[in-house]
Structure formats: C-alpha cells, structure tokens
Amino acid sequence: MVISTQLIILIVYFVFIMFLGILAMKKVKGSEDLLVAGRNLGMMYVSVSIAAEYMGGLGTIGTAEVAFNQGMGVIWYHIASACGLMLFGFGFAHYYRKYNVITVPEYLYYLYDIKTWKAASVLNVVGYWMFTIIQMTAMGSLVASVTGFDLRWSALICGIAMTIYLLAAGMWSVAFTSVAFMITIGTGIPLAFWWVMVREVPLVVNSGGVAGFAGLANALSAAGLNAEHMLSPFSLGFMVILGYFLGGVLGIPAAQATINFSFGARNWKVARLAPVLAAILILPLSIWTGSMGLFARAADLTTNPKLALGATLMNINPIIGGIGIAGIFAALVSTVAGILFGCASIMAKDVWQRWLHPGTDDKYLAKWTRLWILIIGVSSAFGAMTLPKILHQAYFVYSIRSALMICVAFGLWWKAAHPNAAFWSMVVALIGGTMYQFNIPIDFQAFFHLHIAVWCGLLSFITFIVISLFSKWTSQTSSELPPVVRN
Amino acid sequence: MYTYFFPGFLKLDLIIWGLLIIVFAMFARYIHKLPGDAIMKCKAKAIENKKRLGIKIYKI
Numbered sequence: 001m002v003i004s005t006q007l008i009i010l011i012v013y014f015v016f017i018m019f020l021g022i023l024a025m026k027k028v029k030g031s032e033d034l035l036v037a038g039r040n041l042g043m044m045y046v047s048v049s050i051a052a053e054y055m056g057g058l059g060t061i062g063t064a065e066v067a068f069n070q071g072m073g074v075i076w077y078h079i080a081s082a083c084g085l086m087l088f089g090f091g092f093a094h095y096y097r098k099y100n101v102i103t104v105p106e107y108l109y110y111l112y113d114i115k116t117w118k119a120a121s122v123l124n125v126v127g128y129w130m131f132t133i134i135q136m137t138a139m140g141s142l143v144a145s146v147t148g149f150d151l152r153w154s155a156l157i158c159g160i161a162m163t164i165y166l167l168a169a170g171m172w173s174v175a176f177t178s179v180a181f182m183i184t185i186g187t188g189i190p191l192a193f194w195w196v197m198v199r200e201v202p203l204v205v206n207s208g209g210v211a212g213f214a215g216l217a218n219a220l221s222a223a224g225l226n227a228e229h230m231l232s233p234f235s236l237g238f239m240v241i242l243g244y245f246l247g248g249v250l251g252i253p254a255a256q257a258t259i260n261f262s263f264g265a266r267n268w269k270v271a272r273l274a275p276v277l278a279a280i281l282i283l284p285l286s287i288w289t290g291s292m293g294l295f296a297r298a299a300d301l302t303t304n305p306k307l308a309l310g311a312t313l314m315n316i317n318p319i320i321g322g323i324g325i326a327g328i329f330a331a332l333v334s335t336v337a338g339i340l341f342g343c344a345s346i347m348a349k350d351v352w353q354r355w356l357h358p359g360t361d362d363k364y365l366a367k368w369t370r371l372w373i374l375i376i377g378v379s380s381a382f383g384a385m386t387l388p389k390i391l392h393q394a395y396f397v398y399s400i401r402s403a404l405m406i407c408v409a410f411g412l413w414w415k416a417a418h419p420n421a422a423f424w425s426m427v428v429a430l431i432g433g434t435m436y437q438f439n440i441p442i443d444f445q446a447f448f449h450l451h452i453a454v455w456c457g458l459l460s461f462i463t464f465i466v467i468s469l470f471s472k473w474t475s476q477t478s479s480e481l482p483p484v485v486r487n
Numbered sequence: 488m489y490t491y492f493f494p495g496f497l498k499l500d501l502i503i504w505g506l507l508i509i510v511f512a513m514f515a516r517y518i519h520k521l522p523g524d525a526i527m528k529c530k531a532k533a534i535e536n537k538k539r540l541g542i543k544i545y546k547i
Contacts (some may be wrong), residue, residue, distance in 0.1 A: 072496040079503055086510070094529050109547055111533040117547070217491035233496040268526045269518050276514055280507045289498055354547050411533035419533075475540045482547040 006314060007146050010329060013184070015160075017333065020177045021168040028476050034115030039100070041264045046274035047177040049261040049338075051281035054081060056335025057138025058394060060328050063286040064293030064309035071235030072294065078286045080244040082279035084252030088262070089197055089275035092253045093413055097268040098388055099223055103346045104256050104404060106354075111411035112419035113478030114156035119426045120404060120466045121350040126430075127400040128343035129376060131257075134178075134393050135339055136162065136384035139332045144345055159381020162336045166344075177337075181330040184283070188327025191311055193288035196295050204299045208362045216291070219298035230294065243451045247398045254404035257342030342378070344372040348433035396437050399456035403429030408459050414468070419478050421467035425460040432459040 041049070059078065066074040071133070101107045105124060109117035140155025147154065198211050206222030207215035217227035229235050252258055263269035289309060295301075296308040302317050309328065313321040348369040353360055403426045410417040433456045436444040444455060537544055 075500050077497050079500070082503075082507060086507075090514070093525050095531055098526050098529055106547060110544060111531055212492060213494050213497070216493040217494075227491065231491060231494040231496060233499045269521070273511075273515055273518055276507075276511050280504070280511055283504050283507060287497065342533065386504070413529045415532045415536065417533050473536045473540055475542060477540070478537065478542055482545050484547075 004146070004314070004324040005318035006325050009319070009326055010143075010146060013326040013329065017177055017180065017330075018165060018168075020180055021055075021062060021165050023205070025435060037230070039264055040266055041261065041268055041270070043270050043274055043429045044179070044275070045264045046261045046270055047277035047281065048182040049334075050258055050275055050278035051087065052178040052181045052279070052331070052334035053258055053338035054085070054282050054335070055145075055285055055331040055485060056339075056470075057135050057141075059144065059335075060189075060289050060331045061138055061286055061306065061309050062390055064289045064296070064312075065305040066236070067286075067290035067293035068305040068308040071230035072287075072290050073230065073232065073236035074232055074290045074293075075233055075286045076236065076241045078249055078283050080241075080248035081252065083245065084248035084278040085249075085258075085275045085282070088253040088271050089279075091410070092408065093259070093262050093271040093275060094101055094264065094268050095267070096259070097271045100228060101264075102170060102263060103350050104254050104259070105350050108404075108422065109410070109482070111408070111417075112422045114480040114482060116407070116419055116422045116426070117350070118355060119423050120407070122382035123426050123430055124346045124401055124402065125343060125351060127397045128257060128339055128379065130347070130393055131397045132340050132380040133386075134397075135332065136380055137387055139329075139336060140370075140384055141306065142325070142328055142332060145234070145314065146308055151387065155384035156335075156381050157385070158217055159377060159384050162333065162340065163377025163381065165333075166337055166340055166377065167370055170454055178334055181334040182332040185327045186281075186322075188323040188330070189285070189288045192316065192320055192327070193291055194325025195316055196312060198486045200299070200316050201218070201295065201299065203293075203471060207298075213291075216294060223298055223300070240450070243453055245272065246402070246451070246453045246457060247395070249396050250402035250405045250453070252405075254408050255342075255401055257339040258306060259340050260338065260345065291360055291406050299309070314453055320420050339371065340377055343376050344369055347372045347376065360409045361447065369411075371386060395452050396433055399436075400429060400435045402453060402457040403460040406457070406464055410468070416468045417464070418468040418471040418473065420471050421464045424467055425464040428463045429456045429460040432456055 009253075059081075063077055064073045064075070066253060090471060095426060096107055099110050101110070103124075105117050105120035108120045110481070136159040139158040140151055143158055144151040144154040195215070197213070198400045201207055201215040201219070202209045203209045204215065204219045207219040209215070210218060217231060220227040220230055226299050255302065256475065259275070262271045262275060263276060292307040296312045302308060302311040310325075313324045313328070315321070342381065348365060352368050352372065353365050357364070407422040407425060436452050436455050444450070445452075450458070534544065
C-alpha cells in the first residue's frame with residue numbers, strides 16, 4: 001500500500017464522517033426517525049441530501065470517463081438530471097407528501113391496488129440491490145487508485161464500512177453528514193478543477209504555457225484530437241443526449257433513493273422546493289469533473305478512462321489532490337448511503353413488515369430496518385468483489401425505474417389509468433429489460449437499435465396504455481385488502 | 488486560440504444555470520404565496536376513480 005498525502009487526507013476525512021454519523025444517533029427514537037428523519041428535515045438538509053445523493057459514481061468518475069473519451073458534451077448528464085429533479089418538485093412531490101408516504105410502492109397502492117404495490121416493491125428491491133453493488137464497486141475503484149490496494153478487497157472493505165456507517169442512525173446520519181459531504185464536494189472538486197486549469201494545464205507539453213481551456217485546447221490538438229469537437233456541448237451526439245434525458249426525466253420522480261429525503265421534509269412546501277434547489281446544486285459538477293477527465297487525456301496521465309479522474313487528482317499538488325479526492329469520496333459515500341438506505345427502507349417497510357409480517361409494531365420495524373441494512377450492505381459488498389461493469393448494469397436499473405415513473409405519472413393525470421395496466425407494465429419492463437440485458441433470445445440492441453432505457457420505457461408505456469384502454473374501473477377493482485386493514 | 492477561453496459547453500451550462508436560478512426564485516415565490524391547505528387540492532385521477540366508485544382506501 002502506498003501511503004500518500006492524498007491517502008492520509010482521505011483517512012482523516014472518513015474518520016470525521018464516522019464521527020458525525022455517531023453524533024446523529026442521538027436523534028433516532030423510533031422507526032419514523034430512522035426512515036424519514038421524523039419528517040422534520042428543513043430546506044437545507046433536504047436539498048443538500050438530494051444533491052449529494054445524486055452526485056455519485058456516475059456523476060463524478062463516470063462523467064470524467066465520458067469526457068476523457070468523447071469530450072465535454074457530458075454536461076448534458078447533469079442538465080438532464082436537473083430537469084428530472086425540477087419535474088419531481090413541480091409535479092410529483094406534493095402528491096407523495098399528501099399521503100405521507102415512506103416509499104414509492106406504498107404510493108402505488110394508494111393509486112392502484114395491492115398487487116401493484118407488491119410488484120413495485122419487488123422491482124425496487126431488485127433494482128436498488130443491484131445499484132448498491134454498482135456504487136460500492138465505484139467506491140472500491142477510487143480507494144484502489146489512491147491506496148494501490150487490490151480492487152476486489154477495496155470494494156469489500158468500502159462496502160462493509162458503509163454498512164456500519166448507515167447502521168449508526170439511518171436517515172438522520174445521511175442527512176446530518178450530507179451537509180459535510182456537500183461542503184467537501186462543493187469545495188474539494190472545484191478547488192482541484194481550478195488548480196488543474198490554472199497551474200497544471202500550462203505545464204502540459206504543447207499547451208503553449210497557456211492556462212485554462214485555451215491551453216487545454218492546444219494540448220488536445222497536439223495530441224491529435226479535434227479540440228473544437230471535444231470542447232463542444234454537442235460532442236456526444238443527439239442519441240446519447242436523448243438517453244440522458246430519458247434516464248433523468250423518467251427516472252428521478254420515482255427513484256426511492258433520491259426522493260426519500262423529500263418524504264422526510266418538514267412540510268409539503270419544503271418537499272416541493274428542495275428538489276428544485278438540488279437541481280441548481282448539481283448542475284456545474286460535470287464541468288469540473290469532465291474538464292479534469294479531459295486534462296488526463298491531454299496530459300497523457302492514463303490510458304484507462306475509468307481512472308481519468310483519480311489519475312488527475314493523484315498527479316497534481318498532493319494537498320489539493322487530496323482535498324479533491326475527499327470531495328469525490330464524499331460524493332460516492334452519500335450516494336451509496338442513499339441507495340443502500342432506500343433499498344433497506346422498501347425491504348423492511350413494504351416487503352418485510354407490511355407484506356410478510358403485518359400487524360407488527362414500530363420497535364419491530366426499527367430492528368428489521370437495521371437488520372436489512374446489514375444484510376443488503378454486506379451481501380452487496382461481497383457482490384462488488386465480482387467487479388460488475390458499472391455503466392452497463394446502471395442503465396438496467398434506470399430502465400426499471402422508468403416503469404415506476406410511468407405508473408405514477410399515469411395514475412396522477414390520466415383518468416383511465418387502471419391497476420392491471422400498472423401491474424403488467426412493471427412486469428413487462430422487468431422481463432423485457434432482463435431479456436435485453438442478457439440478449440435472450442436475440443441481441444436486442446443490434447436488432448432494434450434502441451437504448452435499454454428507451455426499450456423498457458416504450459414497453460411499459462405501450463403496455464400501460466393498451467391495458468388501460470381495454471380495462472374498466474368497477475367497484476370490484478382493487479378489491480383485495482391490505483395484509484392488515486387500518487382505517 | 489482566443490475562442491477557447493470561454494468554450495461553448497461552458498457558455499451553455501452557465502446560461503442553463505442562470506435559467507434554473509430564475510425558475511427556482513419564481514417557483515419559491517409561487518409556493519410561498521400558496522395557502523397551507525393548498526395541498527388538499529392535489530387530486531390524483533386514479534385515487535379519485537376509487538373514491539367515485541366507493542372503493543375504500545386503507546392505510547397500509
């Protein structure tokens with residue numbers, strides 16, 4: 001293991017975060033405190049927690065990777081995400097809030113019926129369990145690049161450390177520490193970006209000794225790349241931008257991990273406004289990370305795009321690089337925590353308590369939420385040791401999320417939206433997405449030339465419309481009672 | 488070389504950022520003007536269908 005300045009800064013920062021998590025323990029008195037922070041989160045906590053959750057492995061390491069390969073068109077990733085968050089604040093948050101829901105599947109029961117709630121619970125748990133594995137893998141990659149440790153062991157250690165951190169105090173610990181995360185992200189990453197553009201770019205051979213994007217353009221041109229194209233906002237092409245928009249707009253309004261914090265808001269006004277503020281907070285991230293990814297390419301720091309951001313931060317001033325790495329680490333921790341927590345919330349509240357063990361009390365739920373954090377966290381940490389392809393698996397989860405959003409949106413605004421349509425659109429999205437992902441029985445991408453998010457979105461959209469048009473609401477519709485009837 | 492001091496992606500992102508800030512300010516003003524019970528007017532179509540047909544919605 002290489003003991004670098006960057007590693008020492010990272011360790012000090014991690015100990016500080018653990019300390020904050022333990023401080024938050026004192027606030028937890030029951031399951032509502034654990035799951036939705038007692039519905040007492042103010043504007044700052046909710047918006048910062050949503051933003052910090054969204055700035056994960058894909059938003060940092062992933063955007064630097066894309067910029068390294070294809071240029072600064074990657075800014076659309078966060079523009080699309082900001083649109084999704086604004087859509088949630090404008091059109092969805094108050095509907096969820098009116099029924100004081102804790103999970104998205106729970107709201108789908110209020111809209112439709114019991115079978116839709118069960119299907120949505122299973123879909124969410126499967127999707128987020130996979131997403132937890134993916135994010136733990138990304139976290140392991142960063143730690144491995146800083147420490148020189150084996151990637152598999154780094155992923156395992158990070159996963160188990162994250163599980164212990166979340167077990168401390170549930171959502172309070174995530175919300176409490178997210179302010180520290182946001183400060184670290186908001187200072188560490190732009191500080192490293194500024195240092196790279198002002199101090200490092202002029203040192204690159206063929207930059208002409210010029211700082212900023214002009215020097216970067218010189219170095220890119222000298223490396224045989226089209227600088228104008230790489231610095232264009234349209235360098236990725238229309239289809240990729242469309243994919244980002246589908247992922248953001250169709251994904252976020254029903255993404256448990258992201259909108260969980262809105263459920264914990266003090267009142268419905270905060271629940272609506274905070275996601276819009278979070279959209280402002282996340283927007284500039286890809287400028288900083290993308291530029292540093294492009295610098296790694298121009299300065300020839302690595303040949304592996306996945307290591308672009310880590311390589312840049314390990315090759316600049318160690319203090320600045322260490323602060324930048326702490327910023328990336330903060331982004332990863334906040335996302336892993338949010339996703340692991342979202343998955344455990346649905347598993348404990350919807351599947352375990354309401355579905356399988358109805359009638360049990362608050363104390364039971366708090367105990368089982370912690371146990372499910374432990375089970376999902378530890379199993380995901382071992383799953384991360386298999387080193388799944390990060391983006392490949394992530395888009396599968398995004399595609400599943402789009403089916404949930406379609407069900408919620410139709411239920412809110414279309415009079416004919418029918419419970420059978422909601423149930424089958426989720427089933428079709430899950431089966432269709434799995435077939436696409438594993439090429440059963442054909443290579444769908446080669447045959448249809450559609451992105452998996454577009455494929456799943458279309459399948460669930462068409463299924464929903466067709467079944468709704470051929471189904472009628474009667475007094476027998478959604479007649480199945482919940483496992484325990486409460487008035 | 489001069490044009491790269493302020494490249495196209497940066498201009499676009501800053502313009503969108505500015506727009507978002509304006510939208511947030513307007514939305515915040517709109518939300519704060521709404522009465523506290525305005526949330527009761529949010530009626531999901533599917534839930535209204537249930538109410539119209541007399542289907543009871545239980546708390547789960």
